[in-house]
Amino acid sequence: VHKGHMEQHMRSHTGEKPFQCSKCDKCFAQKVHLDQHLRTHTQEKPFHCSHCEKCFTQKGNLERHERMHTGERPYQCNHCEKAFIQKGDWLVHQRIHSGEKPYACSDCGKCFARKGELVNHQRLHTGERPYQCDHCGKRFSAGKRLARHLKTHIGEESYLCSHCGKSYSTSSNLRKHLKAQLGKGIHQDEG
Template sequence: FTSLRISSLNRHMKTHSDEKPHVCHLCLKAFRTATLLRNHVNAHTGTRPYKCSDCDMAFVTSGELARHRRYKHTLEKPFKCSICKYSSVEASKLKRHIRSHTGERPYACYLCSYASKDTYKLKRHMITHSGEKPYECYVCQARFTQSGTMKIHILQKHGENVPKYQCPHCNTFIARKSDLGVHLRNLHSYMAVAIKCSYCEAVFHERYALTQHKKTHKNEKRFRCDQCSYACKQ
């Protein structure tokens, strides 16, 4: 890495360090730089300081704004493949594309010989080992390892009952637009006064995030005997 500015070099050098001195006062997550912390806190508070000059959209980070403008307005694809005519809005997508030329599969499963070009496909593959089925059909409650398999099931088995509206923030499907509005207000609207988790010190400004967080405490044995090693859930 080389740079014309010492500030850029200093920022780059932090990527080689494990030091994370900037701590979020809301969730205690730590970051390498003040900029990363500021972007993170903006996500907590719902602050979107980066406004698009071509439409009414606003974003938490400058990177999100730049990506939005390329996708929606300028249609610029600055990241170009040196081997073929492929070009991309994002550097990460170009990097993944180049692996289709090189055959590189850097993300390997530690349980079998499978390897992937990207982390998403590896994560999806790992579910086949765990037996986990995180995707549930909202009509018959059948469970699936992959969201694509679940969607095919819904179309084939319950096509006539498929609701029109899907929540943009979670996997909930809702039949009526008015009910979607209620769902968004109740679960996904920003709350100025944060709600504290009843099991730990974490706080949230969105009810859905709190609900999902509480699931991580589901199997905890929080009540311990002070005379022996016995512990129980309730």
């Protein structure tokens, strides 16, 4: 093992961070990480996308971005057919198969696979509703709830009944419709 690599590795155990930023005093264990950090101060973006005009401060960010253009999905799930552009998305997806839910609510103990799901859930306890509709002012605890609500304003109704052709803006409204149809003797085969 190269001496420099061994020194870097040993810092992971000792917590030593000898490379200090001259702009903000933040410290790093490796010089390469300091160099990457310095670009946040200089706004230098030396990594250019060959498909569009975007530029990036880090090579890894460019590589991830370019996969959007190429469609490359190098992170394949071993349990199903899904593949991912980013390793982080693949890791979170693995929790579907493992059942792992590492994020627990401190108020009620309910567990979640994603940190964002926990944050949204905790807003139910706090009453926080940071997402506001620009059309009517109604507030929501989660962005996806606002997005669903916005469909009611723009008339986008994406939940279609296969029996009669009626469309609804939410899956719950479609389910209510299907239950009513079921009461009329129509068989329910969706939902």
